[in-house]
Amino acid sequence: MKYLNPKPIFVDWAITTKCNLNCTHCRYFSKSKVKGQKVKKELNSEQVQELAININKLNPNWILIEGGEPFLRKDLFDIIKTLKPSNRSNPRNPWLNSRPIYIITSGKSFNEDLAKKCKNKGVKLMISLDSAIKTTYEKIRKGAHFNDAIKAIKIAKKYNILDSINYTLQELNTSSKEIHAIGKLTQKYKIKAINFLGYKPNTCTVSKTVIPDFLKVFTDIINIQKKYGLKIMVDEPFYKPWIIKSKIKYQISKMESKGPIIVEDKSGCIFGEYIFIEPDGTIKPCSFSPISIKQIGKQTIKKIQNKRNRKGKCAKCEYLLQCGGCRVRTYVMTGDWFESDPFCPL
Ligand code: SF4
């Protein structure tokens, strides 16, 4: 298995491209719509078992399982069994059994049986809910029904396996009305944490990309965090620099808590410090990278990781070492790994 560090911080594994939805921001959905670009084949059950064993050898701190829709893979719990064997079957490595595993799901096909299985394996869920407003939600997550997502949240709460909800920031869901609606929804269903995921255009959606008004969005996020006492994680490298620059009177440690997507002690870009695995087994230095570690090359990745190699606005920025800008978004939008992040609001 080719990877960069002896120990990636975490592994983000998309185990399938199969999905019962067609979300606007999904890389697999958009690829399937582009002529000539086929969705990659996924690994068979034997191959995923081999990969799971190799992931265990890497010893990441935690594992994210996503897709597609992970619950559509019939061998999902066999994969989890390998990643998280019982103490009895693996007495020499009890750590494997305690290592956190999170599943990212839309909740569409979730039910009590699956909840029980997750509970038994100690697996937590991150349910994607990109809007608390039914019409917006169903516009973004094509084929989904808002009530199914709420039902999944209620089941996950009942079994105490809900880690958080994921909210991908995009044109349709970044108004103040939308951000405040999701805050209110967390109160209604006693949800404790939201991961706001910054929009990372892929090669198929880049031409339609609209840069959000981050200053307004971040202010709304801070406001709902205060109002509802939420754990908030914002997956944008310039979020913390924005907090510092805006002189928000909150300790950064209170603003963000440790979570499976954000690495608490590294506010900036963690390109290449974790690995993303495609459903066909391709290994990438970031979940949104259009190309693999092998295609980019280890030397180039090392250069990209050194924030002092940035150009333009990032190179002169006082927050360079804390942030560094999103490398993948920059590459997709400018064709240059080292340019400054075109989304930077500072
Ligand atoms: S200029 Fe670059 S390093 Fe500075 S905050 Fe913006 S994205 Fe981050």
Ligand code: SF4
């Ligand atoms: S390139 Fe960096 S900031 Fe962008 S998504 Fe990847 S890890 Fe996050």
